Amino acid sequence: MVSMSGLSLGQDDMKMIGAGSYLPLYGSDTDEVFVPAFYLDVYPVTNQEFLAFVKANPAWRKSKILGLFADGSYLNTWLNDTTLAVEMDPNAPVTNVSWFAAKEYCDCQEKRLPGMDEWEYAAMASEIQANAQTDSVFNQRIVSSYETPKTYSQPVGSTYRNYWGIYDMHGLIWEWTFDFSSVLISGESRKDGQTDRNLFCAAGAVSASNLMDYAAFMRYAFRGSIKANYGIRNLGFRCAKTANK
């Protein structure tokens, strides 16, 4: 955090994620997905950044936002339209934001929300490896962090910096992705293996034996439980940008 003071977390604070292939949870052994190079925000979007956004865009204030775009929990811990609650750290990630609001925020920055494959690809990097899927210590750490309560109130940058130079991919909050709802989890997780072979094949559900799969199961389950107008205390976002070819 000390290293962050004086830094402005603006548009330029992104890092390039190098192109590569990865095996998504829902794929079979032969279905590696190629992820082209892209830029990703180093930190999740903070309360103070989102505050600046709603000040500049009154339509996205909590009293003004259309019900279609956000449910009752949108920014519901804020004191009012343009004031954070006293106990909120301005540098903590913004949460209780809907997918629509997150998307709009990124659009305004001339960025976009990362795709789920992009996000998963960037998130499988540990401090030292681009692909730490087989690092049991790293994966146990992720699973444990998902169980740690109230991490959303910590400032951004307070967890680890990964191989690409990106902070807080695990350990602070869940993050919206552009196509979060493309994996259809019915809620009856034990059945998903059979009903939707493309996305959650039986092999993935039944024989998941490494810990990375378990952490991923938790993320996919979370994504399956939410709708685009939801605001959730542990759910924030960061933006991405397509790299110039």
Add this chain to the structure above:
Amino acid sequence: MLKIFQGIFKIMSVALLLVMIACSQEQQDAATIRVSGEMQAELVAPPMVPEPVGSRPATRLKVELEIIEKEAEMANGVRYVYWTFGGSVPGKFIRIRIGDEVKVTLKNHPDNKLPHNIDMHAVTGPGGGATSSFVAPGHTITFSFKALNPGLFVYHCATAPVGMHIANGMYGLILVEPEGGLPPVDKEYYIMQGDFYTKGKYGEPGLQAFDMQKAIDEHPDYVVFNGKVGALTGDNAITAKVGETIRLFVGNGGPNLVSSFHVIGEIFDKVHIEAGSLINENVQTTLIPAGGAAMVELKVEVPGTFILVDHSIFRAFNKGALGMLKVLGKENKAIYSGKEQEGIYQPEGGTIQEMPGENAKTPKAESLSQRIEYGKQIYSQTCYACHQPNGEGIPNAFPPLAQSDYMNADVDRAISTVLHGKSGEIMVNGKTFNSVMPAQNLSDEQVANVLTFVYNSWGNSKLEVKPEQVQKVRSGH
């Protein structure tokens, strides 16, 4: 002959068919039970249970469960982040009756990190409700079902990864009472076993993370009743009075282990096997599957503390699967006497310390030095283990023979001790000892030798004990 068998088989088939029809008939009937009115279910945290449904008619029953992820104590100094239905492990006890139309509302607390759902084994329908109850943090969801089968059922979370949600404590029991309710008893309690997998070993202090690998390997660090070590012991013990009949609703959340539920010092008068309709009687230990339950009834006849265990016994004494039932009231000596008498067991002729061949060819000592030499051999074979190489004894257990005031004060008493053994309290060199020395199967010559050795060693009085002296003491008794 074959014809007869076929005939019997046919009759049996028809009988079986009739039973099956009867069963589906019962379900059919339950489905058509009319409901009247509407009420809020009273949910109760373990080890207590809500009031019996009694004879109330079937109704529209609202059940509201709040899902809370929270840190709590697993054992002394050991913390764990539990995922709970209602803030406790196991979750709140739900009590309904057959034919009730139950509206279940799940509320996932906004501070929670994960989505959850509920699979109730009492529900007839896809996923036991899981397909219809998947709920994100900060949201609520509602589904309804009609209770068609009576019995005691497990409910649990079935969100991926299912094992982890269960391993963190997301299970509880729902009781569906039959028409007219269960027979009344004096006391009812709610107990649920679960296995837990922590990063640190059993007892390692601090906040312990869930260990997925141990869970996959099925190597739990904790096997406990009601979510933590000691949830049902000491001041938390369940209680009853002599003469009362107790019903225990016992579940097993798993995720992995099967429970061999047993109450030490009691016999279950009745067990609803696997919590179904079949009743077994006079059962010592009942098996409770993971994701299953049992209803057991016992009448307590005598006072005392009765220990509840998983009789896979290392789980009880090394992993926490231990609870207590404290029964107060008057003793009944006709049923259990308590300790009546305690004594030393000395078979005919004393507790024999066999030394094959010794007796036959004990050399006769010609001098004091020879007597000491022979005595030393006997000492090193017979006395050494307790009284130690230099007669120092073992504090609080075996008295010293070195500089022993007790020995030096009375030689006949020493001879008698070797011949007849000794038990009870004695004072040696200012210290009290209270243990048992068995009688020694030695000849007069051998007793004389070994005592002479002792009296001539380690600062004792340098007395020589003669075989005739030993003979005199022996015949004097």
